Amino acid sequence: MKKETIRQSFTTGIVFGIIHIFCVLIAFNAMIGSLLAKIVGVSSTITSPVVGSLIAYAVLLGIWAGWISARRQHEASSKERLVASTITGVSFGLMAVFLVGIFQIMLTNQVNPRDYLTNLSFPFMKASLYNLTAVPGILANFFTFLLSSLLGGLIVVGWNLTRVTDLRHKAAAVLKNGYAKIRGGSAKTQQIKKYVFYGLLFLLVAILPLKWGSYWNYVMGTVGLYVILGLGLNIIVGLSGQLVLGYIAFFAIGAYTMALLNAPLPHNILLGFWPTLVIAVLLAALAGLLLGLPLMRLRGDYLAIVTLGFGEIIRILLNSDILTSFTGGPKGVQDIRGPSLFGRAFNDIDYMYLIIATVILAIYVYRRLQHSRTGRAWLSIREDETVARSTGVNTVNYKLLALVLGAAFAGLAGAISASRNQFTGPSEHSMMASINVLCEIIVGGLGNIPGTLLGAFALKGLPELLREVENYRMLAFGALLVAMMLIRPDGLIPSQRPTLELEEQQDEPPSFDSMKPNESKPTKGATS
Amino acid sequence: MTAEIFSDHKKKGYQLLKLIRPLLGGIVGLFLVYRLYIVLIVDHPYGPDTWTRLLIAGLILGGVYSLIAIGYTLVYGILFMINFAHGEVMMIGAFGGYFVFEALNALKVSGGTGTNNFLNAYPYLSIIFAFIAGMTISALTGFFLEKIAYRPLRKAPRLVPLICAIGASIFLQNAVQLLFSSQLRNYTNPDVLRRGEGWTIVINHSNVIVPYTGVFSFVLSVVLLILLYTIVSKTRLGRAMRAVALDKKTAALMGVDVDRTISQTFILSGALAGAAGVMWGIHNGLVYYYTGFIPGIKAFTAAVLGGIGNLPGAMLGGLFLGIVESIGPAALGINFQLKDVLAFGILIIVLIFKPSGLLGESLAEEKL
Numbered sequence: 001m002k003k004e005t006i007r008q009s010f011t012t013g014i015v016f017g018i019i020h021i022f023c024v025l026i027a028f029n030a031m032i033g034s035l036l037a038k039i040v041g042v043s044s045t046i047t048s049p050v051v052g053s054l055i056a057y058a059v060l061l062g063i064w065a066g067w068i069s070a071r072r073q074h075e076a077s078s079k080e081r082l083v084a085s086t087i088t089g090v091s092f093g094l095m096a097v098f099l100v101g102i103f104q105i106m107l108t109n110q111v112n113p114r115d116y117l118t119n120l121s122f123p124f125m126k127a128s129l130y131n132l133t134a135v136p137g138i139l140a141n142f143f144t145f146l147l148s149s150l151l152g153g154l155i156v157v158g159w160n161l162t163r164v165t166d167l168r169h170k171a172a173a174v175l176k177n178g179y180a181k182i183r184g185g186s187a188k189t190q191q192i193k194k195y196v197f198y199g200l201l202f203l204l205v206a207i208l209p210l211k212w213g214s215y216w217n218y219v220m221g222t223v224g225l226y227v228i229l230g231l232g233l234n235i236i237v238g239l240s241g242q243l244v245l246g247y248i249a250f251f252a253i254g255a256y257t258m259a260l261l262n263a264p265l266p267h268n269i270l271l272g273f274w275p276t277l278v279i280a281v282l283l284a285a286l287a288g289l290l291l292g293l294p295l296m297r298l299r300g301d302y303l304a305i306v307t308l309g310f311g312e313i314i315r316i317l318l319n320s321d322i323l324t325s326f327t328g329g330p331k332g333v334q335d336i337r338g339p340s341l342f343g344r345a346f347n348d349i350d351y352m353y354l355i356i357a358t359v360i361l362a363i364y365v366y367r368r369l370q371h372s373r374t375g376r377a378w379l380s381i382r383e384d385e386t387v388a389r390s391t392g393v394n395t396v397n398y399k400l401l402a403l404v405l406g407a408a409f410a411g412l413a414g415a416i417s418a419s420r421n422q423f424t425g426p427s428e429h430s431m432m433a434s435i436n437v438l439c440e441i442i443v444g445g446l447g448n449i450p451g452t453l454l455g456a457f458a459l460k461g462l463p464e465l466l467r468e469v470e471n472y473r474m475l476a477f478g479a480l481l482v483a484m485m486l487i488r489p490d491g492l493i494p495s496q497r498p499t500l501e502l503e504e505q506q507d508e509p510p511s512f513d514s515m516k517p518n519e520s521k522p523t524k525g526a527t528s
Numbered sequence: 529m530t531a532e533i534f535s536d537h538k539k540k541g542y543q544l545l546k547l548i549r550p551l552l553g554g555i556v557g558l559f560l561v562y563r564l565y566i567v568l569i570v571d572h573p574y575g576p577d578t579w580t581r582l583l584i585a586g587l588i589l590g591g592v593y594s595l596i597a598i599g600y601t602l603v604y605g606i607l608f609m610i611n612f613a614h615g616e617v618m619m620i621g622a623f624g625g626y627f628v629f630e631a632l633n634a635l636k637v638s639g640g641t642g643t644n645n646f647l648n649a650y651p652y653l654s655i656i657f658a659f660i661a662g663m664t665i666s667a668l669t670g671f672f673l674e675k676i677a678y679r680p681l682r683k684a685p686r687l688v689p690l691i692c693a694i695g696a697s698i699f700l701q702n703a704v705q706l707l708f709s710s711q712l713r714n715y716t717n718p719d720v721l722r723r724g725e726g727w728t729i730v731i732n733h734s735n736v737i738v739p740y741t742g743v744f745s746f747v748l749s750v751v752l753l754i755l756l757y758t759i760v761s762k763t764r765l766g767r768a769m770r771a772v773a774l775d776k777k778t779a780a781l782m783g784v785d786v787d788r789t790i791s792q793t794f795i796l797s798g799a800l801a802g803a804a805g806v807m808w809g810i811h812n813g814l815v816y817y818y819t820g821f822i823p824g825i826k827a828f829t830a831a832v833l834g835g836i837g838n839l840p841g842a843m844l845g846g847l848f849l850g851i852v853e854s855i856g857p858a859a860l861g862i863n864f865q866l867k868d869v870l871a872f873g874i875l876i877i878v879l880i881f882k883p884s885g886l887l888g889e890s891l892a893e894e895k896l
Binding site: 022025026027028116117118119237243293294295297298300301302304305306308309310312313316317319320321322435438439442446471472474475477478479480481482484485486489 | 548549552604608610627630676677680681684685686687688689690691692694695696697698699700701702703706707708709825828829832862863865866868869872873875876879880883
């Protein structure tokens with residue numbers, strides 16, 4: 001048995017122990033436990049969880065720890081793997097014992113830590129000790145982790161022995177062949193297949209809003225609006241490579257234009273939806289132009305910070321008292337009128353169709369831009385602005401154009417959103433919203449349409465689905481962002497184009513770069 | 529800047545650009561002069577006592593901003609990344625100090641100066657403990673943040689670490705919220721530093737209170753800033769940091785352990801942020817999970833104002849921003865709600881007219 005193995009396995013256990021302690025302190029274990037309990041039909045709450053649900057969570061985490069620990073031993077024998085996972089189980093168990101030991105001390109002395117650590121109520125701590133007395137409870141905790149970690153090791157060993165990996169490769173190959181068959185064929189059949197695919201998609205999109213009910217229409221409408229926003233920001237960040245952080249300010253301008261020109265209060269101007277929509281888009285674009293003109297000298301982080309400041313200024317102004325008579329102040333504007341077409345006022349299904357139509361329009365515009373002369377100019381600016389300029393690209397105009405178009409997209413989304421919700425207020429336009437949009441396009445994959453769609457679903461659709469885990473939503477979101485950046489910095493669907501272009505450029509020995517700062521040199525698929 | 533190197537001024541875009549900047553500057557300048565004239569000479573709404581109060585508040589705020597801004601500048605100077613989670617590091621430090629004060633307040637001792645809880649029996653020791661705890665926990669947060677979230681991304685394009693930092697910021701905020709709940713927590717100061725009390729000076733027949741907590745935090749921040757400056761300019765660690773900031777590869781060839789230096793930078797900036805957090809708690813009295821966010825952004829503004837990557841710049845930028853935020857709304861006769869608008873407005877104007885910051889060096893331009 002190598003010393004290194006023992007040390008590694010021990011550290012794995014400690015790290016998992018720390019994660020476990022953190023999860024217990026934020027009652028994450030009870031939350032996971034309650035979800036697991038729901039599957040078998042038992043109700044368990046976070047404040048006083050059922051013991052079984054906590055054990056289920058502990059076993060899952062233990063198996064994971066053992067699994068990781070056994071997998072870390074490359075080219076080791078089965079016995080060594082099992083020993084590694086056992087060591088991990090012991091150190092993990094000791095950490096858990098440390099935690100429940102403290103719980104036991106607090107229980108015997110009747111110390112209530114709830115004032116400081118908000119989740120640690122007496123029932124919760126008792127349940128952590130499996131409702132047993134001191135020594136059996138602590139021992140039971142220890143053995144839960146030890147045994148489940150060992151189980152994890154066994155799973156790894158069993159996995160290797162039965163050659164499940166081969167099966168997996170075979171399955172992947174079958175899937176790949178099938179996909180190639182579907183995609184294959186002559187140019188003409190491919191064309192037909194494409195039309196059939198889009199036709200089916202169109203049919204699905206056309207039928208779904210009728211069947212969904214208003215809740216789903218609302219959720220998917222929000223997703224659609226975020227797709228438009230994401231595409232707009234993608235023009236600025238993904239295509240032309242300028243990092244803009246206060247993007248939601250343009251959304252706010254669109255929303256407030258709609259609100260002020262189309263609501264009874266505060267001005268009682270009822271211009272009607274369609275003209276206001278046009279004005280909103282134009283105003284947002286104008287704001288993009290005005291903001292862009294003095295900023296075109298700036299690059300990178302500086303541009304990011306200035307636009308962040310701009311976004312904050314807009315929000316603070318909307319929130320302050322001085323503009324209350326003009327914009328409604330912190331309370332926002334209510335009762336924004338909706339559109340009507342052929343004498344019929346819009347209901348939620350009509351809104352859904354409006355949003356779908358707008359999304360399709362946005363996707364079309366985006367595609368045309370991306371593959372045009374303008375798109376190539378943006379690409380060259382993104383890859384290296386200095387080179388782009390010296391080869392005759394008018395960088396200022398193209399950067400401005402990107403900003404103006406992106407702002408127009410945001411204005412469009414803002415106007416539709418304000419009219420659909422019949423409300424807009426400063427709280428909708430916080431900096432978090434800007435960051436959400438940015439995260440959306442980065443999680444999905446910078447600069448491409450499927451990535452934007454996926455990002456919008458992931459960031460706006462999923463949280464709606466996971467209403468139960470509401471408290472843990474933002475925590476998971478933050479952790480996911482970090483994990484995404486560490487594991488897949490190019491997003492879920494990386495852009496294809498830059499990768500192809502960089503193939504021939506890989507002549508530098510990569511090890512040398514390890515000391516370089518992240519200069520504007522583009523690596524796979526992402527921009528600087 | 530490249531605009532000067534490739535002097536294609538004849539193109540339409542650049543002519544427009546050349547026109548718009550002086551125009552904008554003129555409008556803003558005229559507006560400021562006009563408002564100052566109206567407020568200071570025509571309206572004359574406040575006496576010298578009020579101005580003194582505002583100045584004191586501004587200096588105290590500025591000291592805290594300086595400490596946080598230093599952290600941004602140190603990290604930006606070395607890694608060229610905005611450590612978006614730095615405000616959260618400060619918030620965690622504030623919580624560290626809070627728990628130490630609570631624990632010491634609950635700890636009963638015999639002897640001392642009459643009172644029987646540790647906090648008031650040994651107030652100076654308690655304050656030192658609180659700062660040590662706050663700085664340590666913040667330094668640890670910074671250290672692990674770098675190790676887990678930023679180190680694997682050294683070679684990645686610039687957007688990636690920024691998003692990662694945003695993610696870390698969201699994570700830390702919500703972790704603290706879930707651990708300690710979202711309620712506002714009242715800092716228990718020892719009696720020597722009771723909030724709202726202070727020396728009284730009489731200006732213009734009215735009392736101006738110079739709060740103990742404020743003087744304490746201002747003096748301490750100046751001491752810490754001097755200490756940091758000495759570390760960076762005199763010690764071996766400081767030399768290594770400057771070398772790494774200039775050129776990582778060459779520094780590595782000269783025998784500097786780049787990874788270790790970066791870790792130490794994060795520890796140093798985290799410790800300063802922790803101190804700022806404890807000061808924030810002692811002076812303002814309330815901490816909760818969102819405490820760090822706004823000061824973090826303001827401090828970043830301060831760092832940019834002074835020229836990012838420039839230590840004296842960050843210190844002066846912080847002080848300047850604190851004072852402007854405090855005095856500015858009164859001097860311009862605008863609503864106090866708009867102090868943040870003023871701060872961000874200054875940021876935008878500085879970046880438009882002098883992107884390298886007030887004390888900017890030529891280095892800053894390469895890093896654009």
